[in-house]
Amino acid sequence: MTVTETRAMLASDAGHGASGRQTPPRKRRYTEDQVPLGRVLLRMFAGLIVLAVFIVPYLIMFFGSVKTKSQILSVDPTYFPTEWHWENYLDMWSTPETPLPQNMVSTIVISVFATLLVLAVALPAAYYTARFKFPFRFVFLFLVIVTQMLQPAVLTSGLFRQFTALGMIDTWAAMIFINAAFNLSFAVWIMHSFFAGIPKEVDEAAQIDGAGRLTVLFKINLPLVWPGIVTAIVFTFVACWNEFAASLVILSTAGNQPMSVALTKFVGQYSTSWQYVFGVSIVAIIPVVVLFMLIEKRLVGGLTAGSVK
Amino acid sequence: MSSTTDASPNPTGAAAGRPRSGGSPAGGKGAKPARRGKPGGRDLAAALPWITPALILIFGVVLFPAVVMFYNSTRDISLSGLDKGSVGFDNYVEVFQFPYFWPIFFRTIVWVVVVVAFTVVISLGLAQILNKAFPGRQLVRLVVIIPWAASVVMTTMVVYYGLEPYFGIINKFLVDIGLVDTPEGYGWTKNPTTAFMWSIIVAIFVSLPFTTYTILAGLATVPGDTLEAAKMDGAGSVRTYFTIVLPQLRGALSVAVLINIINVFNSLPILRVMTGSIPGYDADTIMTMIFKYIQNQHKVDVASALSVVAFVIVIVIVAVYVKVVKPMKEV
Numbered sequence: 001m002t003v004t005e006t007r008a009m010l011a012s013d014a015g016h017g018a019s020g021r022q023t024p025p026r027k028r029r030y031t032e033d034q035v036p037l038g039r040v041l042l043r044m045f046a047g048l049i050v051l052a053v054f055i056v057p058y059l060i061m062f063f064g065s066v067k068t069k070s071q072i073l074s075v076d077p078t079y080f081p082t083e084w085h086w087e088n089y090l091d092m093w094s095t096p097e098t099p100l101p102q103n104m105v106s107t108i109v110i111s112v113f114a115t116l117l118v119l120a121v122a123l124p125a126a127y128y129t130a131r132f133k134f135p136f137r138f139v140f141l142f143l144v145i146v147t148q149m150l151q152p153a154v155l156t157s158g159l160f161r162q163f164t165a166l167g168m169i170d171t172w173a174a175m176i177f178i179n180a181a182f183n184l185s186f187a188v189w190i191m192h193s194f195f196a197g198i199p200k201e202v203d204e205a206a207q208i209d210g211a212g213r214l215t216v217l218f219k220i221n222l223p224l225v226w227p228g229i230v231t232a233i234v235f236t237f238v239a240c241w242n243e244f245a246a247s248l249v250i251l252s253t254a255g256n257q258p259m260s261v262a263l264t265k266f267v268g269q270y271s272t273s274w275q276y277v278f279g280v281s282i283v284a285i286i287p288v289v290v291l292f293m294l295i296e297k298r299l300v301g302g303l304t305a306g307s308v309k
Numbered sequence: 310m311s312s313t314t315d316a317s318p319n320p321t322g323a324a325a326g327r328p329r330s331g332g333s334p335a336g337g338k339g340a341k342p343a344r345r346g347k348p349g350g351r352d353l354a355a356a357l358p359w360i361t362p363a364l365i366l367i368f369g370v371v372l373f374p375a376v377v378m379f380y381n382s383t384r385d386i387s388l389s390g391l392d393k394g395s396v397g398f399d400n401y402v403e404v405f406q407f408p409y410f411w412p413i414f415f416r417t418i419v420w421v422v423v424v425v426a427f428t429v430v431i432s433l434g435l436a437q438i439l440n441k442a443f444p445g446r447q448l449v450r451l452v453v454i455i456p457w458a459a460s461v462v463m464t465t466m467v468v469y470y471g472l473e474p475y476f477g478i479i480n481k482f483l484v485d486i487g488l489v490d491t492p493e494g495y496g497w498t499k500n501p502t503t504a505f506m507w508s509i510i511v512a513i514f515v516s517l518p519f520t521t522y523t524i525l526a527g528l529a530t531v532p533g534d535t536l537e538a539a540k541m542d543g544a545g546s547v548r549t550y551f552t553i554v555l556p557q558l559r560g561a562l563s564v565a566v567l568i569n570i571i572n573v574f575n576s577l578p579i580l581r582v583m584t585g586s587i588p589g590y591d592a593d594t595i596m597t598m599i600f601k602y603i604q605n606q607h608k609v610d611v612a613s614a615l616s617v618v619a620f621v622i623v624i625v626i627v628a629v630y631v632k633v634v635k636p637m638k639e640v
Contacts, residue, residue, distance in 0.1 A: 035442070043443035050438060051449045057514075058455055060478050061467045075475045075493070079482075121362040128359035134352040140360055147371050149627055151575040153596055154620050155371070157603060157613040158378030164390060181370030184363060242460040244578045249603055260462045260578070267469060267582055274470050281463040285455075292458035293451050299522050 058285070065089070065278035072274045085275070089283070092276035097269070100280060102255040103262040107284070110172055110247075110258060111240040114179035118236045121180065122187035123229070127217060129188075130195035131203070141192075148185040152178055152246035160249050170252050178250065179240040186239075187232040194228030195221065231298045238288045259284050375620070382613040390609065400614035409590040416505070417574070417594040424512045425569045429562065431513065432520035437550075439521065440528045457518035465511050465582040472497040472507060498583060501591035508583040508592070512573060520565045527561025528554070563634045567627065574623055595619045 064072055066084045071077075093100050129137055152159065159178060160169070168174040198221060206220045222229070244260045251257045263280065266272045292299065382400050385393040404410060439450055456464055471479030473494075480494025489495050497503045531554055539549045577596050584592035593601065595615065602612035 040443055043438065043441050044445060046438045047443055047445055047449040050435060051445075051452050054452045054455060057464060057467050057471075058459070060471060061463070064467070064470070064478075073476050077476050077478055077481050079478065117366075121366055124359040125363040128356055132352070132356065134356035135349065136353065137356070140364070143367055144363075147367050149571060149623070150371060150375070151571065153575040153577050153599075154616055154623060155374050155378060156599065157381065157609050157616050158374035158376070159370075160603065161381055161386075161390075161609060161613075162374045162377050177366070177370050181366045184366055188363065238458055242462075244460075244462055244581075245575075245600075248577075248581075248600065260460050263462055263466060264578075264582060264585075267466065267586060272470075277466060277470075281460070281466070285459040285463060288460075289455050289458040292454050296451060296454060299454070 058282075061278045061281055061285075064274055065282050067275050069271075069273055069275055073271060088275050088279045092273075092279040095273055095276045097265045097273070098257070098262040099255050100259075100262065100276075103257055103259050104284075106172065106251075106256055107241060107258040107260075110175045110179060110243075111237050113172075113176045114183070114240045115233055115237045117176060117180040118183050118187050119229070119233060122184055122191060122232065126188045126191035127195050127221065130192045131200075144185045144188050147182070148189070150182070152182050152243070156246055156249050159246060163250060169250060170256055172256065174250050175243070175247055175258075178246050179236075179243055183236040183239050187236055190232045190235070191225060191228045194225040198224050227298055231295055234291045234295050238291060241284075241288050378613045378616050378620075381610055382617045384610055386608075386610040388607045396610075400610045401618075403611050404614045404618060409593070413590060413593050413595060413598055416592075417596075420505075420509065420512075420594050421570060421573050423509055424516065424573045425566060427509075427513045428516040428520050428569055429566060432517055432524055432565070433558075435517060435521045436524035436528055440525060453518050453521060455518075456515045457522075461515050461576075462578045462582060464515055465508075465579045468507065468511050469498055469582055474499075499587070501584060501587050501589065504584045504587060505580075505592040508579050511579050511583065512576060515579075516569055516573065520569060523561050523565040524558060527558040530561075531557045567630055567634075570626060570630065571623065574619075574626070595622070 063079070063081050065088055066086060067081045068083075068085050071081065125140075128134075129141060163169045163171075163174045166174075202220060202224075203216050206216050211219065241258075242260055243258065247258050247261045251261065254262070259280065263277055266274070266277045383395055383397060385396040385399070387393055435453070439446065439453070468479065471477045474480055474496050475493050477494060480489065480497070483489040484492060484494055495503070497507055535553055536549065539553055544552070575596060577600060580592065580594060580597045581600070584597070590598070590601075596619065599612050599615050599619065602608045602615060
C-alpha cells in the first residue's frame, strides 16, 4: 500500500534529518542505521512506556481471570496470581448472574448476521455510486454521511417504540437491523472510495473484451477492492460485537443479551465474581483485537479514505 | 522524494464521477445516453436496484425511529407503553424543570470538552512517537489498537474493579506508590465526583487509538522534502513541528475531533459502569439520563423529549463545527 510505503519513507526521512543536522553532513550518515544510538534508545524507552500504559488494563484482566475468588477479593491483593487457576475458563460459563453461553451465542449471531447484512446492502450501493452517475447520487451520499453522525444511543427511545410496535422488541432480528443500519454508512464510505480508486479504463477494457456488467463487478472489480471489503467487514463486525446502548434497551431477556450488556450485571454486587468477568472479557476481546491487528495497515487508510487527503 | 505525493490513500477518488478524457460511456450497455448530458430518469431507474436496500435500512432503522422519537416527545405514554394522547410540550417542560437538568447539561459539556481536548493533545504526542523509527515500533503500534477493538464495557469494568477499596489493584498501586495514604485505598467509585473523574480518564484512554491512528495517517501526508528543506534551513524540530507538520495535520485533526465529539457525547457504557451504582444524579450526562428515564422510571415520553434535546445539541455542534472548521471540504 502506498500509505505504508510513504510512511516508511517518512520515518527514514526523519532519521536523516536527525542525524544530519550538522553541516556539512558526511554522506554515509544519510542512512537510517545512522540515527544516533542515544536517540534510538530514547525512542525505545518512550515506546516501552506507551506499550505499558496500553497493555496494563488488559494484563490486570488476564491476571485476574486466573485468580480464585478469595484471591481476587483479598484485602491485601497481589499484582500477580500466586497460583494459576485455568479452570476458571471452564467454570465461568455457569455463573448465576447471567447465562453466559447464551450471551456468547447472542453476540456471535447478532454480529455475524448484521455484518452479512451490511455487506449485502453496502457493496452494491458503494459500487454503483462510485461507478455511475444518476440523479440524486449526491443526495444519497449525503444521507449516508448523515447516518454516520447519528448513533443508536441518541435514537434509543425511538428505536424502542418502533420495534415494540413491530412486535420485534427483545429479538435478535431487531438488533441485527439496528447494528446493520448504523454501520452501513461507514461500510459504504470505505468501499465507495476503493471502487472509485480503480481506473475506469480497467472496466472499459473488460467490456471491450465482451464482459457484462456483473462479470466486470465480480471478476474484475471485486478482487481489486478486496482490501476495502475486508476493512469494512472487520470494522462492522467489531462495532456490532461491542454494541451496548441499543442492546441494553431492546433486549430485555437475559438470554438474548450480548456479552457487553450481560457483564454489567456483575457491577455493584455484594461480592462480584471478578475472575469470571475477566475470563469472559479475555475470551470476548481476543478475537476482535486480532481482527483489528490483521488490518492494522488499513486502519489508517480505510478510516480516512475520502475525508483526509 | 517526489513520490511522497502518492500518500493520498485514494488518488483518483475525487475524480470518481467525472468523465475521462475520451468521454466514453463508462457504464456501457446503453444505460447511460451520453456522458456529457445530465443524468436522467432512466439512470435513476437503473440505480435503484443497487441502492434501494441501503435506502430501506437508512429510512427504516435510522430516520423513521428519529421521527417516532420526535412524535413521542409530544405524547403522554403510560408506564406500560400505551399512548394516551398529545400533551404538547409538557415532556419538554418536565425535562427542563428537573432540578438536576442544568448541572447535567453543564457536566455533559465538561465531559465532551475535557475528553476530546486531552485525547487530541495526548494523541498528537503518541503519533509523534509511533511515527519515528525504532526497534519494536510495530509491536507498540499493535498494542495501541487494543482499547479500540476491545469492548468499552469490559475495559471500563477492569478499571472499576481496580478502583475498589480493599481489593482493587489500582488502589493498591496508588497506596504502594504513596499517592493514597489510607491502607484500604480510596472509594473512587463510591463518590460521584471522583467516579466521574475516572470515567473521563477511561474515556480518554479508549479514544486515543482511533485519534492517534488518524493523526498517523495525516503525518504520512507531510511531504518529506519539505521537512528536509526545513532542517537544511536550520529550523529546530519544535519549530518544524508547529510551522510545517501541524498545519499539514489540519485535515486529519478536524475529522478526528468531529468524530470524537460525536462519540464522546453519545458515550454511555463508561459512565453506566463507573457511576451507574451511585444513587442520585450527580455524575450523569444527558446520555445516561436518557437511559435512566427509559429504564428506571419507564418514562419513554420524557426520554424522547430529552433525546430530542440531545439530538438538537449534536446537530448544532456538528453544524457549527463543520461551518467553522470545514473538515469535509475535500469530500
